[in-house]
Amino acid sequence: xxxxxxxxxxxxxxxxxxxxxxxxxxxxxxxxxxxxxxxxxxxxxxxxxxxxxxxxxxxxxxxxxxxxxxxxxxxxxxxxxxxxxxxxxxxxxxxxxxxxxxxxxxxxxxxxxxxxxxxxxxxxxxxxxxxxxxxxxxxxxxxxxxxxxxxxxxxxxxxxxxxxxxxxxxxxxxxxxxxxxxxxxxxxxxxxxxxxxxxxxxxxxxxxxxxxxxxxxxxxxxxxxxxxxxxxxxxxxxxxxxxxxxxxxxxxxxxxxxxxxxxxxxxxxxxxxxxxxxxxxxxxxxxxxxxxxxxxxxxxxxxxxxxxxxxxxxxxxxxxxxxxxxxxxxxxxxxxxxxxxxxxxxxxxxxxxxxxxxxxxxxxxxxxxxxxxxxxxxxxxxxxxxxxxxxxxxxxxxx
Amino acid sequence: xxxxxxxxxxxxxxxxxxxxxxxxxxxxxxxxxxxxxxxxxxxxxxxxxxxxxxxxxxxxxxxxxxxxxxxxxxxxxxxxxxxxxxxxxxxxxxxxxxxxxxxxxxxxxxxxxxxxxxxxxxxxxxxxxxxxxxxxxxxxxxxxxxxxxxxxxxxxxxxxxxxxxxxxxxxxxxxxxxxxxxxxxxxxxxxxxxxxxxxxxxxxxxxxxxxxxxxxxxxxxxxxxxxxxxxxxxxxxxxxxxxxxxxxxxxxxxxxxxxxxxxxxxx
Numbered sequence: 001x002x003x004x005x006x007x008x009x010x011x012x013x014x015x016x017x018x019x020x021x022x023x024x025x026x027x028x029x030x031x032x033x034x035x036x037x038x039x040x041x042x043x044x045x046x047x048x049x050x051x052x053x054x055x056x057x058x059x060x061x062x063x064x065x066x067x068x069x070x071x072x073x074x075x076x077x078x079x080x081x082x083x084x085x086x087x088x089x090x091x092x093x094x095x096x097x098x099x100x101x102x103x104x105x106x107x108x109x110x111x112x113x114x115x116x117x118x119x120x121x122x123x124x125x126x127x128x129x130x131x132x133x134x135x136x137x138x139x140x141x142x143x144x145x146x147x148x149x150x151x152x153x154x155x156x157x158x159x160x161x162x163x164x165x166x167x168x169x170x171x172x173x174x175x176x177x178x179x180x181x182x183x184x185x186x187x188x189x190x191x192x193x194x195x196x197x198x199x200x201x202x203x204x205x206x207x208x209x210x211x212x213x214x215x216x217x218x219x220x221x222x223x224x225x226x227x228x229x230x231x232x233x234x235x236x237x238x239x240x241x242x243x244x245x246x247x248x249x250x251x252x253x254x255x256x257x258x259x260x261x262x263x264x265x266x267x268x269x270x271x272x273x274x275x276x277x278x279x280x281x282x283x284x285x286x287x288x289x290x291x292x293x294x295x296x297x298x299x300x301x302x303x304x305x306x307x308x309x310x311x312x313x314x315x316x317x318x319x320x321x322x323x324x325x326x327x328x329x330x331x332x333x334x335x336x337x338x339x340x341x342x343x344x345x346x347x348x349x350x351x352x353x354x355x356x357x358x359x360x361x362x363x364x365x366x367x368x369x370x371x372x373x374x375x376x377x378x379x380x381x382x383x384x385x386x387x388x389x390x391x392x393x394x395x396x397x398x399x
Numbered sequence: 400x401x402x403x404x405x406x407x408x409x410x411x412x413x414x415x416x417x418x419x420x421x422x423x424x425x426x427x428x429x430x431x432x433x434x435x436x437x438x439x440x441x442x443x444x445x446x447x448x449x450x451x452x453x454x455x456x457x458x459x460x461x462x463x464x465x466x467x468x469x470x471x472x473x474x475x476x477x478x479x480x481x482x483x484x485x486x487x488x489x490x491x492x493x494x495x496x497x498x499x500x501x502x503x504x505x506x507x508x509x510x511x512x513x514x515x516x517x518x519x520x521x522x523x524x525x526x527x528x529x530x531x532x533x534x535x536x537x538x539x540x541x542x543x544x545x546x547x548x549x550x551x552x553x554x555x556x557x558x559x560x561x562x563x564x565x566x567x568x569x570x571x572x573x574x575x576x577x578x579x580x581x582x583x584x585x586x587x588x589x590x591x592x593x594x595x596x597x598x599x600x601x602x603x604x605x606x607x608x609x610x611x612x613x614x615x616x617x618x619x620x621x622x623x624x625x626x627x628x629x630x631x632x633x634x635x636x637x638x639x640x641x642x643x644x645x646x647x648x649x650x651x652x653x654x655x656x657x658x659x660x661x662x663x664x665x666x
Contacts, residue, residue: 011533021502021529023459025554025579027561167465173456180458185580187556284503284529285456297477298507299455 005251007321012201015324017317020200022180022287029187034202036107046102053098054213057131058088060095062214064221064378069348070364077231077371079364081351081381082218084242091354091383092214092242093124097193099210101128104191111190112136115179117144117172117238118309118356119151120383121195126160136160139179143170144308150387169302172238172312176286196239197316200287204316211245218378219249227376232367233258235380236359237277237330238310240319242382247328257329260319261363263305264332272304276315277323277330290317306335306391307355309383337362339395342385354383355391403495403523404548404571407446408607408628417663418572418629419620420447420609421636421656422499424467425484426476427453428640434487436640436652441494443653444660448488449526449631452481452500459528461583463634466641478508482520489521497524497550497571502538514541524548524571532561532568539568550574553603555595562602572607574631575599577614577623583634584613588622596626620662632659 007014020030040046054060062083071079084092104112112134116122122138129136138155142164145152155162168174176198183192197204197211215233222230233250235243237260250256265273273279276291283292285300293301293313305311322328333341338355341362346352353361360379371377385392392398411418421440425433437448453471457464478500485496498517505513505527517525525547530538532551542549548571553562556579565573577592578584592610599608610623611631623630639655640648 019534020531021534022531023528023554023576024531024552024561024565025556025576027531027533027554028556028558168455177456177458181461181581184459187579281507283506284501286458287529292503294503294507296507298504299472300503 007318008201008205012205014318014321017282017289017320018201018204019289020287021284021289022200023184025184026187030200030202032107033103036103037202037206040103040106046106050099050102054095058094058098059086060213061217062086064218067349070345073348074364074368076368076373077375077377080376080378082214082246082378084214084380084382085351085353085357085384089120089124089127090386091120091124092211092245093121093195094128095213095245096195096207096210096241097121097124097128100191100193101132101134104134104193105132107191109189109191110134111186112193113139113179113182113190114193114195115139115172115175116195117175117311118307118354119144119148119155119387120309122160123151123154123158125193126155126158129160130158137163137182139163139165139175139182141165141169141171141175144172144175147391148308148387149390171308173300173303180286196241197244197318198239198286198288198314204288204318207241208244208248208318211241212248214242214245214380215247215249218246222376229253230256230378231375232371232377234261234360234363234367234377236261236310236356236382237315237319238263238274238312238356239314240316242380244316244318246378246380251327258327259363259367260328260330261359262330262332263307263310263359264334265304265306267334268332273332274303274305274310274312275332276313277319278332282320285314288317290320291315291323306338306395307359309354309356310359331363331366333359333362339392342392343396351381352385353381354385355388357382400543400546400548400570402546402548403493404447404497407495408572411446411629412607417624418446418607418609419444419659419663420449420629420631421445422449422451422631422633423637424451424453424464424471425481426471426474427467427637428470430474430476430480430484433484437488437494438492439649439653440656441492443656445494445656446629447495447497449497449499449633450481450484452478452498452504454501454504457501459581461581461634463583463638463641467637478504478513482516485520485522495523496521497526498522499526502527502529510537511541514545514547518545518547522547524550526550526552526574528552532564535568543570552576553599555579559598559602562599566603566605569606572609572628573599573603575608575610575627577610577612580612582612585615588613588619592623593626617658617662620659621665624663624666630663
């Protein structure tokens, strides 16, 4: 057992990472949020409403599914899939959105803004905003509105305003810049629902806490199968919310090996990847200090991934800390490997995974030969793949 | 601490002059243009020059400065280039120079090395909008150590208590942001800006206050002058450079700065 894990400190630092690198205008809103969140932890009414919505609206708990044919293929450790794809709206994102939306209501904000890459966080935010009756504006890079069109249409139907962002690389990074500019402008009546364990404190901590329901359920579901502890946890990492959600409840248990899988795009020897922890250096983007893809002059470099949700040059600050301490191992897989994994899971298990999730699945080919029959691997099946059918069909040459 | 910023603001106070600080992105529209633009600004009545270090993701800036920042990066501007520009200006000018930029390029350059070099080249102060007082430990220490004024920003959303902390952490002046928003808003000053600046004056007692964001005309300058020790103008000037397609923007920016100066002086 590892000694007790107490990150972040009171000022939101995970070791040297994290913090609040934002314009002064936002500082009061971060304090307001931190106070509301701290209060909500011991507020029975808030907790009841949160857990009721997770159960009745989001559909929790999600199953822990034994992937028998995938297990048979490798003939080593047992492979389980935590089925976050079965959450309402199709990904783990809603766990966090429900929590933040209830905080927005509690603080009394009337207007909700969000950034989105793949559109899963945008859809979750639009969904819960509709449910609680708040106005919702979603910033999305122009490039992403093209490659994730089904999600754009879902958000529109749910009543959200989608603002396509034309600056920079027209992807998640630029959508986040625009969302922050909106927030600075309208901070008095606007709540920014951040979709991952990124941004300034308290977001990385708060989003982690909301997502850690994934790991807590997994632990209970394994124990119902007489498995006291998993041997390996595997999840994809873009900003890093689904992975930290699975990992966090196991973090003090040293017998659990944790692997975060980043997007290697066309390959980590090319300039076109999103392997921030593998190849980045510490820097500040979007309000926190963390690993970052940047050039020698500190300009942020464009990331690339076939998966819009992983196509981001930053990463949550807690992952940077967990990398430096060695508690979590970070690996990467390419666009092509992730596409293979989509096809494999679809045809072996009847589950179409999101391209993001497929990165975690693709890593099983490297991991499984090193495992033994008595061991257990849990993969976080963070989202479903319907939104990616256009990209998948094009790339795999289906007709 | 006593450097060119303190001297000019002391003189301003004694002579009842309102300070005019002008922001331009270093290396925009070209690397060689900046020293001659600065000379024009100084002649037209600017008291302080803020040189922007370009950054790929300037999240406190509106479209005008985003664009000038992108152009400067395309022109090859790095922190080293900015220091060269400062050295060039210093050959024949003693105007106070403040560098304004986001924290990431400064960190990439190395915080301590940045401060040392800045001081050597003739920089007087620093504005880093994404370093609030809470994260300023090392930054402030290295700045003070090199006789550079760390200038923090105050916002309409800052509590009285925070305004006092910002005053205590700052040297040179406090940069009072006039509105909640990014740079370059042109739809006029907000109605309650005088109330906010009154609150700033009450809480900020160690430093002069300069107000910036959304100031785009001599009239704005005139309206704000009674409520602050000076004003800061950036986007409105850069827009005038961007709009001059034939490249001769000097008459235009000269006239604009004179207009601002007049607005401040006729009070």
